[in-house]
Amino acid sequence: MARKLPLDELSTVIARIQGLLLTEEKVDRAVQLLARAIKDSVTGATGAGVSILDSRGRRTSSASTDQTVTRADALQYDLGQGPCLTAWATEETVAVRDIATDPRWPDWTAAVKDLPIRSVISTPLLAGQECIGALKIYSDHAGAFGEDAARVLELFAGPTATLLANIQSSEAPHRISEALAASLHSRDLVNQACGILMQRHCLTADMALAELMRRARRQNSTLGQISADLLAGIPAVSD
Structure with a gap:
């Protein structure tokens, strides 16, 4: 079977989600579909996740492709530190070449040392002027992700943020916005x-x-x- 082009998987997932009733209770299902698409589309990723955060950085909805990602993310929220929260707070992509040697989040690094995670990239979900969460990919190998992997993740972030903002919006629960159409x-x-x-x-x-x-x-x-x-x-x- 021929390999799909780099962004085909995202387009397929977006099309599936457009068929859902876009109300807030569908967020969990939507982010789960997106997490799987991200993992399948980024070379070297062994796990992926999507997190929606409130104005204080607290998780309101999330999805992950496996229990390792779920645990690594949960530890970030419990400890109040980690690459996902930093990407959300700074509104910039955060890359970790090797968790074992990165000094930025000592408590989180110590907490995940026994998990099969070595490399991480997390990028913010920006919907207009608001950061609503973050996407993240994990690998069990150090140095698994290069600049191109970060760019691919950033390509997912625009339409993902717009889609999730639409799902959460009480004003337009059944419409995909013009911004999402432009992103796609x-x-x-x-x-x-x-x-x-x-x-x-x-x-x-x-x-x-x-x-x-x-x-x-x-x-x-x-x-x-x-x-x-x-x-x-x-x-x-x-x-």
Whole structure:
């Protein structure tokens, strides 16, 4: 079976969630679907989770792909420290190459030392001006994640935050917002651009996404804009 393009899994999950009655009681089911999609889409991830937090950093809803992630996350909330809470508080992506040598959260590090976790990336869920939670991926190997893995996780964060904000909104429980539609359109552009690079240069899906990321960094642009520029140069009729 051919491997899906890097963001296809997210699009599939979003489509499934759009079929749900988007009310607050569906949040737990939605975040569980998203956690599984994230794990399946990030190379090297052995576990993933989604957490929704209130204004004081307290967990209001969460999902994880396995008990290791559940335990590691629970310890963060109990101890009040860890990469997920830092990503939420700073509104920036947090990467941990090796938990055993990272000094930032000594209590949490000590508490998870016997768990099969060595690498972590966590990125905030930003819905407009509000940070509503964080996504996170774990690996049982040190140095498992590079910059590209962080970028892929960040690609999930935009539509995920918008979707969850819609689910929690009492004003529009049945609608996916225009912001979510725009986010998904950007992801579709990236997928199409990846497909073009794969066909042109015989690249894998991961290699194509990495190439787009390199171009975006080199030109100080966004993945969406780089993808749109690439697509604009393609003839309307295929060769």
